[in-house]
Amino acid sequence: MAYRNGRLPASALSPIPGGRLAKGAPARSWLAMRWYVYKETGTWLYPTGPASSYRSLVKQQEFWHNYTSGKGPLAARPGTSNHGWGKAVDVPLPAQQAAVRKYGHLFGWGIAGGKLSSDAPSEAWHCTYRGPYTARARAWYWRQRAARRGK
Numbered sequence: 001m002a003y004r005n006g007r008l009p010a011s012a013l014s015p016i017p018g019g020r021l022a023k024g025a026p027a028r029s030w031l032a033m034r035w036y037v038y039k040e041t042g043t044w045l046y047p048t049g050p051a052s053s054y055r056s057l058v059k060q061q062e063f064w065h066n067y068t069s070g071k072g073p074l075a076a077r078p079g080t081s082n083h084g085w086g087k088a089v090d091v092p093l094p095a096q097q098a099a100v101r102k103y104g105h106l107f108g109w110g111i112a113g114g115k116l117s118s119d120a121p122s123e124a125w126h127c128t129y130r131g132p133y134t135a136r137a138r139a140w141y142w143r144q145r146a147a148r149r150g151k
Helices: 025-041 057-068 094-107 135-150
Strands: 013-016 019-022 088-090 109-111 126-129
Touching (some): 013 025, 019 025, 025 094, 025 109, 025 126, 025 135, 094 109, 094 126, 094 135
Antiparallel strands (some): 109 126
């Protein structure tokens, strides 16, 4: 069944720490990247807030209203945001943004200034799942997961 932007049911979303993403590759690759970044830098990745990963159409309309009334940052027209597809995350801290710039491409995530671009190049905090994540990253994740289960 096809869903519309900002109208994904809970059954089409997976939880991530601090938010939700589309089930499948976006959520899996985010969780793998999050763990990889932590192992490499000691920094955990998480969304800025609950509407900074998946964003419902109602929330998109709220963000759009704030933007067009001059009370909020740049926002996509409702129904066009990658947040509405569960394929975008806003990360709040410069260290998190730098980590996504450095490692995001391995996991299919783009951010302004990174090896994969974002759909919002003027926003340093906005990263977008561009997919796919690399065989190297996938193999690393599954080795780590197997090692955790073996403990």
